[in-house]
Amino acid sequence: MEVLAHTQRVSLASFGNTAAGNLRRPVFVPRSQFCSGSQLFESAVGRQVLTASTSKRGDAYILRCQGSNGATAAPWAKKDARLVLEDGSVWEGRAFGQQGTALAEVVFNTSLTGYQEILTDPSYKGQFVVFTHPHIGNVGINFGDMESERCHLGGIIIRDLSASVSNYRSTKTLDAYLKEQGVLGIADVDTRAITRRLRDTGALNGVITTDLSTPAEELVQQTKSWSILGKDLISEVTCSEPYEWKDTTEHEWEFNPAVLTKGELFHVVAYDFGIKHNILRRLASFGCRLTVVPADYPASKVLEMNPDGIFLSNGPGDPSAVPYAVENVKQVIGKKPVFGICMGHQLLGQAFGGETFKLKFGHHGGNHPIRFGPTSRIEISAQNHNYAVNPATLPDDVEVTHINLNDGTCAGLLCKPKKAMSIQYHPEASPGPHDADVCFEQFIDMLKAERAGAVQAAVAA
Template sequence: METKALSFALSLNDLTNNRFSSNTPHAAAKVSVFTVRCSSSGSGERPWKNSDARLVLEDGSIWRAKSFGASGTQVGEVVFNTSLTGYQEILTDPSYAGQFVLMTNPHIGNTGINFDDEESIQCFLAGLVIRSLSISTSNWRCKKPLGDYLAERNIMGIYDVDTRAITRRLRQDGSLIGVLSTDNSKKDEELLHMSKSWNIVGKDLISGVSCKTPHEWVDKTKQQWEFSKVPGEAFHVVAYDFGIKHNILRRLASYGCKITVVPCTWSASETLKMKPDGVLFSNGPGDPSAVPYAVETVKNIIGKVPVFGICMGHQLLGQALGGKTFKMKFGHHGGNHPVRNLRSGHVEISAQNHNYAVDPATLPEGVEVTHINLNDGSCAGLAFPAQQLMSLQYHPEASPGPHDSDYAFREFVELMKQGKNRTKESLHQLSAAQALDA
């Protein structure tokens, strides 16, 4: 341990902040000499963390911050999420693949991490950007702090950055590509070049988050979170995994459905061989125009069984019907977006996570817009009764968010019930016709 000595000489008058009186110009100053000894470990560390990370956006702006979680250099699209809580569900939502998620709520991490709130088996987002990282956790379900969780999953995070200013920039200029780095050897110009050289548009992101083989899903919503009556009749649903969230599957199971989850590349013919009562096209990340194979699958299933599309599934249905999708300025991300149900007139507070939308003007006759987003008037739901089709741009399972839209699962069950009745009626008519011919 190194010890340093510093010597000081101060006059008594200096200590008392007095000056020599004009009537005692020749008075002698009393001087006190003392030594202060300071000990140091030599590490030079301060009791607080220094800025050690940069977020460089493609518009040339550079944001200094402090890192937590993993270290390194990562590129992604920066989007902001307006949810007040639920950061663990957001971290594990596969729809955020390729994106940095900026939380507009300033204080993040106070509930820690638990094993029940995950929406998939891993984190798919590129990084997390927050204003203030909680130094403690206060939830009885907490098993570990947020920073440890991100480090274990090799996800980068930064804090002590002006998230309000970045959000205003994204609202003005639209979503921006950024590079997050803790590598001091990389110059700002190099990181800026990386941000301008990468593009999320046109990339197939669902193949990287989908399951690889079919499997059965049986878990229901846990009793303490259950809030709706479970119907008695069971229906077999084939769920296409474009990045499906666990709570979508739990809600379907809670409504009495037997669920087979299949990969995004699973053929329509194989699905129809399974004779499902209905097919779910799930949420997922990225550009729906970048996955024509998925659009083709949807085309070959529409009209043969009842179908329900959520988020990416909604966009794929729109394209399969002949409509077009477009990239929004900064998308919808958060658990507090108002949506109007045009059929009932009710307003729902919804959970949303998407950067693309269906253009309703390009849809064929017979397709009905059932919901609109009240923030910007964009299409938030579709129905095509003749083809036994329904879809929502947002997340009826919420997680995080309110459960205003959970009724959509019940409507899908009713759609499958109608489809089964139609099949029975057709078989009955066919049997009757054969009997007459005999």
Template structure:
């Protein structure tokens, strides 16, 4: 087995066994608490610039399949697991995880104490790190980690947006009809792609929307030129405050058409309305985050992946909070009081995760009339 090392900017070094591709990657080291859904995590563009640690100890046991990808390829900088299953057991699997990461040129490390790593991240906060199979000198790796630029102020959206607009023609794929009953496509939605998960497009299609996807660099005029019934603001990576062009676009869209935002799209809507965002200590990443719907009093178990949040104390009088995280009381949803615009910080499309919040896609469709 080839050795690999993960060094953190605080001087901590973990030594383990390499899998996936050989090489060296720099990124923000974060953790995800999901027990399943590792392929969806790997292919989520919101993880661009990050080395992801899975807290569940056994990863890779059901392999990988093209049907479960959330984008065109693996997006993470590196992958950290306690134990890798090299012989998957699942009739849907077309490739084992080790081979999948090799083909994607992504470095992985296994055999380290992931509990100790996650505890350090929870105490110190997310840290920059270097994952390497080529440089195994502790002091050298720590120096590189200390020199790495953190997530704050970093625009990663331009690294993951599509090159041009396109029509979504893949339907709702594997998305179960019993979750959202299929409807005839009689509404046209423009989805602004800042690094969008494909299951969002499947969910929009499922509730009766024809979807045109435009790059996250599009202007308000570009979006409105498609004459949509509604506009969707997608998830994506990096610091929302650094994506000034997207904030300006959303400002130009508020009040023009019904708006629905998820994750980064939620943060951009908040910033466009005049609120501020801040970086969370270690973020919310997993499929078990409890969220209170303030309008109904119901608690939803949600899938989440974000390192920044909207500061509820800075919301303008025209906006109100709709959802609150029950673990740390951070803002998980907002809506405009008089205009058709709302957003949530979490991922109602799940993939992978619970389906408690899929009703939000129906609410968006109803908002379009």
């Protein structure tokens, strides 16, 4: 028997004399899963055990598989899950992760890397993510890249689930992790076609199910029975008690060492609307001591802590569904320097008196161009949002500093008199490009100016 190298390509030129016919798609057979003769072969989906034999014809390896029941089987051809969209379309695919039925809003993410950060970003609560990158699961799961303690999205929709995992940090497969987290996955669906549909229709509700008995019409009705609009999802993901955050970016992953400070310079209180760990790590790396507080923590108690600055985090759902959070923001602006990211930006916009609105299909990916008005600098940014601030509704003292160059929407605000700034996207870049890390520097500059101003005022008095 010839043993295949770990990622050697196996061309399945023939698939035995099976009813499934020729399997044209080449697959990678990891060494650990490969054997021949009467030995057992763990299939690509990890659920069927097949007997496999191999022979070599020309330079192609021929793999003949038989299911354990004796019937010839092609597990990757099996359709045992459905995605049903609100527009009535039904997409049959292969289940992985949790079995069952879930309902959520479907959005697509165009990032090429970072599925794990996306899975654990609390801002995806109430959503299914379609990954446009076709191959997902190849680097498995490691516990250093988590953006929070668990998965928050309702399910994932992918083209191809990697048959093998290859990464020195990985401790688990994506399939096993999703099972553990109770998150549904559907693979082998045409993610390109689904994405084009969402671009045409706008974000749609969807049901993912492994229940093959419920008629599609009934599932379409389910999709229409729910709306993400007006739902307070922040209360489901925020922390329950205030806590101190200490972790900085690990030395190995630091991408901006020049600006890092030694020791703590400022105390920042962060409102947790569904905060991503890398935002906290970046702020800590820039010299902030961080106290994280729940979304409904009274502003008066935050101000009692007398922090140098206040941070407003990212978070899931509709910014108009959380008036209590807007109220807190209203009470802190003008009193301390404030920095908001994504949901934090939208809540700040509302606290200024502005309005937010829902975009057609939102921005979710790692390549969105942004122009910073004051210098015309262009940043390539990571984004994940479905709502935006309407600049026409903002008061005159609020400046739109950043513009999304794809559609001209407002991507950043500055109110000098109230010492508040915000951006609609993700400078923590997890996953994504690091261009916007400079926003953390701008916030630190604001904190420095505030402290210098306080010192000057004390001297003058």
